Amino acid sequence: MKINQNYDMSSSIQSRDYAHPEYLVDTDWVAEHLNDPNVIFVESNEDPLLYASGHIPGAFEVDWTLDLNDPLIRDYLNKDGFEKLMSRIGAGPRSKIVFYGDKNNWWACYAFWVFQLFGHTNTAIMDGGRVKWIxxxxxxxxxxxxxxxxxxxxxxxxxxxxxxxxxxxxxxVKKQGQLVDVRSPEEYSGERMHMPDYPNEGALRGGHIPGAKSVPWAKAINPDDGTFKSMEELRELYEVSQGLKSSEPTIAYCRIGERSSHTWFVLKYLLGHSNVKNYDGSWTEWGNSVGLPIEK
Amino acid sequence: MPYPEPIQEFIENLSFLEDRADRVQALIELSKSYQPAQHEKPYPAENRVPGCESEVYTWVSLNDGALDIQIVVDNPQGLSAMALAALLSEALQGKSPKTAATLDGELVFALFGRELSMGKSLGLTNLVQQVKAQSLKLA
Incomplete structure (x- = not known):
């Protein structure tokens, strides 16, 4: 089922020279395909009120907790759950699923990542997300x-x-391999991010995984319109400044794996790195686990 | 101890709505009553709610012994923050600082449910905690 129909890619995306431009569409492309029966639009947000306040015509909401997570185990939905989800949004094996959402698509990338785990690869992200569309x-x-x-x-x-x-x-970590911490600099350094007397982000310790490079996820985004930066800018950000090698295994993490799925998308599909994984246990697991080293 | 009356009333009304979509709609309507405070940018860092991705700033002062609550949600997509800001303002504006004493983080879950992301619940909870702390400091 490894399909990504390479039909009429967005011209603005093609010109940016990404490694896999077929996984990104622009808002013009979306507007042209609103009534395409082979394309299904999915909105995934952090803010639970946004979809109901107004969404792209025909788009379905996929909520990360209600739709993608197992309610009892810290894990994602299983095969049966995915079949039910795809049935609800009217998807078949060849449907192209286009994700978009708030927060410059970080939740959209998270949903996109979960869909890849089930091998549904005929997928794309709408560049700029909800804000650009509006x-x-x-x-x-x-x-x-x-x-x-x-x-x-x-x-x-x-x-x-x-x-x-x-x-x-x-x-x-032991091999001194490539890890990318995509959280804010304050989270990376272990500075407290919470109100006094209020628990800190579900983790006992602040800091980062030893050897991890700090590249906050939003650096991959043009702040004006929420679109992804150019290939050249992304290469500078990840490969030149941080020395990440495209052929080396890389693991991205954040707090629970949502922001890091955004960076995972950038490294894998835009820069074309060959072996990138998202560590969804992230800091809420690493920062709490007995016997695991951290750096501050 | 119950929350200030407008909050308690809103939560009770929400409890009658069994369909999640109806609850969401009620919160969207609440967000429409949010009135942004008039403050010049850049907003002071000390007024920023920590951990809130929507960039929310709060100012609490006394006017003839009564609270003056001002909240800026510096994100047009921050509907949940706007809804919470509207409710906090309605509940505390013009009241005694001690009115804020019963506010707590559970308020966020009572309004938005348990399915909030960790980041979202942290930001909204910090908004409640910050307004409470700023109010009680004036008591």
Whole structure:
């Protein structure tokens, strides 16, 4: 089921010379495909009120807690859950799923990443996300999107290529491999980010995984319109400034794996790094685990 | 101890709404009543709510012994922060500083449910805690 239909890519994206431009579409492309039955738009936000306040016509909401996470285990939905989700949004194996959302698409990238774990690779991110669509005065609706349910034959989730677990991270630390901490500089340094007398972000300790490079996720974004920076700027940010090598294994992490899925997308699809994983256990696991080293 | 009356009333009304979509709609309507405070940019760092991705700033002062609550949500997409800011302002504006004493982080979950992301719940909880701390300092 490894499909990414390479049809009519966005011209503004193609000109940016990304390694895999087929995984990114611009708002013009979305506007042209609003009624394309082969394309399904998915909005994923951090703010639970945004989708209902207005969304791209026909777009479905995929909520990270309600739709993507297992309610009892710290894990993602299983094959059955993914089949139900795809059925709800009317998706078939060949549907192109285009994700967008708030926070410059960080939640959209998170949902995109989970879809990759099930091998649904005919996917893309809408460059600039929700804010760019709205700034361009494009249509929004509060109408509830509906679709004829489908029988989607999902693969069993395969975490091996895209998801890192604690022991693999520890091995990479021992090998002095490439780790990217995408949290804010204050989180990276271990400075307190919370109100006095209020628990700190679910972690006992502040700091970062030893050897991790600090590249806050939002540095990959043009602040004016939320679009991804150019290939040249991204190379400068990750490869020149931080010395990340495209052929070396790389693990990105943040607090729970949502912001780092954004960086994972940039490294894997825009820069074309060959072996990038997202560590969704991230700081809430590493910062609390017994016996794991940290740096401040 | 119950929250200040407008908050308690809103939570009770929410509890009658069984459908999540109806609860979300009620909170969107609440966010529309948010009135941004009139302060010049750049806003002082000491007024910023820590850990809040939406960049929220709060000012609390006394006017003839009554609270004057001003909140800026510096993000047009920060609807949840706007809804919470509107409710806090309605509950505390013109009241005694001690009115804020019963506010706590549970308020965020009572309004928005437990399915908030960690970052979102942290930011909204810090907004409640900051307004409470600024108010009680004036008591």
């Amino acid at each position: 700034k361009e005065n494009r249509p929004l609706t509060t109408d509830k999107s509906t679709a004829e349910s489908t029988n989607y034959p999902a693969q069993t989730r395969d975490d091996s290529h895209l998801r890192a677990f604690r022991d693999e991270v520890l091995e990479l």
